[in-house]
Amino acid sequence: MKILLLGEYSNVHNTLAEGLRQLGHQVTVASNGDFWKNYPRDVDLTRRPGKIGGMALMAKVCSLLPQWRGYDVVQLINPLFIELKAERLGSIYRYLRRHNSRMVLGAFGMDWYWVNECTYRKPLRYSDFNIGNEVRTDEAARSEQRDWLGTPKGELNRSMAADCDAIVTGLYEYDVCYRPHFPEKTHFIPYPIKSPEPSQLSTNAASPHGPKLKLFVGISRGRSAYKGTDIMLKAAEEVRQRHPDRLEIIKAEGVPFGEYQKLMNGSDAILDQLYSYTPAMNALLAMAKGIIVVGGGEPENYAILDEQELRPIVNVLPSFDSVCHELEQLILHPDRIPLLKRQSIEYVRRHHDYLKVSRQYEALYQAIPAKGQSA
Numbered sequence: 001m002k003i004l005l006l007g008e009y010s011n012v013h014n015t016l017a018e019g020l021r022q023l024g025h026q027v028t029v030a031s032n033g034d035f036w037k038n039y040p041r042d043v044d045l046t047r048r049p050g051k052i053g054g055m056a057l058m059a060k061v062c063s064l065l066p067q068w069r070g071y072d073v074v075q076l077i078n079p080l081f082i083e084l085k086a087e088r089l090g091s092i093y094r095y096l097r098r099h100n101s102r103m104v105l106g107a108f109g110m111d112w113y114w115v116n117e118c119t120y121r122k123p124l125r126y127s128d129f130n131i132g133n134e135v136r137t138d139e140a141a142r143s144e145q146r147d148w149l150g151t152p153k154g155e156l157n158r159s160m161a162a163d164c165d166a167i168v169t170g171l172y173e174y175d176v177c178y179r180p181h182f183p184e185k186t187h188f189i190p191y192p193i194k195s196p197e198p199s200q201l202s203t204n205a206a207s208p209h210g211p212k213l214k215l216f217v218g219i220s221r222g223r224s225a226y227k228g229t230d231i232m233l234k235a236a237e238e239v240r241q242r243h244p245d246r247l248e249i250i251k252a253e254g255v256p257f258g259e260y261q262k263l264m265n266g267s268d269a270i271l272d273q274l275y276s277y278t279p280a281m282n283a284l285l286a287m288a289k290g291i292i293v294v295g296g297g298e299p300e301n302y303a304i305l306d307e308q309e310l311r312p313i314v315n316v317l318p319s320f321d322s323v324c325h326e327l328e329q330l331i332l333h334p335d336r337i338p339l340l341k342r343q344s345i346e347y348v349r350r351h352h353d354y355l356k357v358s359r360q361y362e363a364l365y366q367a368i369p370a371k372g373q374s375a
Contacts, residue, residue, distance in 0.1 A: 004075070
């Protein structure tokens with residue numbers, strides 16, 4: 001099949017492309033590399049700052065549109081698949097729809113259904129927008145609500161979801177937001193991960209750097225409060241004060257993917273998103289290396305994968321005290337560490353291997369009836 005993957009989130013499309021190519025498909029990835037993370041892509045859609053940058057990107061996209069015709073599948077990472085205004089993206093979507101066989105929308109992150117459902121219907125006990133029945137009132141959450149609810153972005157998302165052939169959800173959280181609206185065309189497929197070489201695995205019983213647990217914290221620019229990284233980091237610093245000889249903290253903030261990986265390698269554990277039920281790409285990549293994730297590992301995560309045995313994630317509730325408690329238990333009971341590391345590697349191998357995931361995408365694409373394309 002000839003497949004176009006538009007946009008990028010945390011290396012999802014680039015990794016999927018590698019797997020689909022291994023299966024014999026012709027794949028093009030066009031994206032901005034997910035901003036500073038700078039993931040690989042075939043066509044660079046980076047936008048320069050300012051209004052002129054937007055005009056230049058729009059001109060580039062218009063010049064590329066004739067090449068983006070005749071694909072068997074066009075998959076969008078998000079309704080905002082290119083860094084342009086929603087009004088312009090709507091016309092680009094309609095062009096792609098008209099000139100290609102199948103349109104697939106990714107539900108992999110921030111969009112109207114995620115914001116709206118978690119703000120109003122609240123299908124999750126906690127999320128980026130609610131804690132129980134209470135809606136989060138911090139500015140980070142409010143900013144996303146203003147951005148998506150009652151705006152052209154939200155309308156774009158709703159129209160694309162209604163029109164596309166299939167919606168792929170990458171996490172349990174996104175699935176429960178889309179499936180009630182589109183039960184027939186919502187498909188859960190785990191994120192693809194390309195496991196590292198055996199030499200890169202962290203499988204030691206204790207830290208290879210000494211008696212301290214080496215804890216890695218990745219901080220996204222402007223997203224720390226929204227994702228709860230600020231609370232998790234404060235909790236880690238509190239535990240380090242209590243046990244200075246048992247915990248070392250390594251921080252990475254706003255660095256490219258390659259440098260981020262170097263900083264992560266050799267860690268024993270990583271702090272993930274505070275308000276999540278499930279590990280996403282960053283956490284899964286760490287788990288593939290045998291690094292223990294402290295973050296989202298709720299029962300629903302294992303259930304949607306039909307995982308009955310492995311429990312590698314140190315699950316935390318969205319509070320400072322919960323993170324402190326779980327970190328302290330981890331460093332006070334180092335006998336748990338080897339098992340959690342081994343289970344982390346096995347968990348990714350079972351559910352997220354990029355070739356296995358690519359076959360699931362392949363099966364979905366082939367199950368969608370091809371539509372005629374206009375000349």
